Amino acid sequence: MTEKGWWILVDKDGLIVDGEGKPKEELEYFAAVITFAILSLRKAIWEEMEDTISEISFKVSEKGLIFHILPLEESGLFLITAMPEDMPLGLIRLRTKELYDRAKSMVKSLKPQRKI
Amino acid sequence: MIRWSDRIATGVPKIDVQHKVLIRNFNLLEERINSRTLTYDNLKELLLFLLKYAEWHFGREEECAAEHRCYIAELNRRQHEWYISRFTELYEEFKAVEDWTEERLYEWAATVHKELSEWLLKHVVRTDRHIGVCLGKLKREEVPPPEEKLS
Ligand SMILES: [Fe+2]
Numbered sequence: 001m002t003e004k005g006w007w008i009l010v011d012k013d014g015l016i017v018d019g020e021g022k023p024k025e026e027l028e029y030f031a032a033v034i035t036f037a038i039l040s041l042r043k044a045i046w047e048e049m050e051d052t053i054s055e056i057s058f059k060v061s062e063k064g065l066i067f068h069i070l071p072l073e074e075s076g077l078f079l080i081t082a083m084p085e086d087m088p089l090g091l092i093r094l095r096t097k098e099l100y101d102r103a104k105s106m107v108k109s110l111k112p113q114r115k116i
Numbered sequence: 117m118i119r120w121s122d123r124i125a126t127g128v129p130k131i132d133v134q135h136k137v138l139i140r141n142f143n144l145l146e147e148r149i150n151s152r153t154l155t156y157d158n159l160k161e162l163l164l165f166l167l168k169y170a171e172w173h174f175g176r177e178e179e180c181a182a183e184h185r186c187y188i189a190e191l192n193r194r195q196h197e198w199y200i201s202r203f204t205e206l207y208e209e210f211k212a213v214e215d216w217t218e219e220r221l222y223e224w225a226a227t228v229h230k231e232l233s234e235w236l237l238k239h240v241v242r243t244d245r246h247i248g249v250c251l252g253k254l255k256r257e258e259v260p261p262p263e264e265k266l267s
Binding site for chain 1: 129130136169172176
């Protein structure tokens with residue numbers, strides 16, 4: 001079954017800064033878990049290769065979704081997008097880029113983030 | 117099942133969201149026990165996730181408490197340390213058994229679920245909610261006094 005796409009912008013504590021496409025509670029849970037996974041993976045890569053991850057992609061076949069995780073380095077935020085795999089690749093790239101640019105300009109316009 | 121309510125909320129969004137992850141997965145374990153859908157593999161995966169997530173979450177929470185010079189910071193840290201070592205001990209015990217029978221697996225999982233989830237709930241209510249007090253999210257009189265006990 002192919003699910004509709006969704007996306008979230010999360011901070012390093014797993015809190016959602018922005019997002020759409022799923023009920024808030026589900027997005028919140030996913031954000032909290034995937035942030036933990038990204039940071040663990042990033043730590044492992046750093047310890048092993050002294051390098052940082054610039055992009056993570058994976059597919060969840062049963063749901064028919066393709067995931068992209070893109071860090072917005074300067075802010076410590078991550079953009080996580082889930083797009084239907086039956087969407088043309090060009091369109092996935094375009095939509096991801098659109099969301100990435102939007103997140104970047106949003107980060108720029110954010111006032112210095114509060115600690116909590 | 118642990119249900120989310122104001123009684124267990126610290127009022128600090130990043131802490132509450134991480135507590136919800138732990139609670140949801142302890143509830144998942146309970147659900148698998150009750151619906152008889154537990155297997156050696158899914159139990160191992162769930163325990164490992166809970167252990168690693170708890171470890172990560174405790175680190176974030178300790179940073180937050182220390183940053184705000186919270187009066188509960190040291191007790192919180194010591195309780196976390198105790199929990200991780202107890203959880204690790206249980207996980208090692210689980211891996212060491214080679215001949216799990218179905219009955220024994222269910223029995224062990226139910227006991228461990230009870231011990232680990234009850235500790236978590238008590239810890240959130242009696243210790244973590246004081247972080248909410250330190251950050252001005254809760255009033256001191258809304259939170260039961262902390263307990264020095266680790267277990
Ligand atoms: Fe805690």
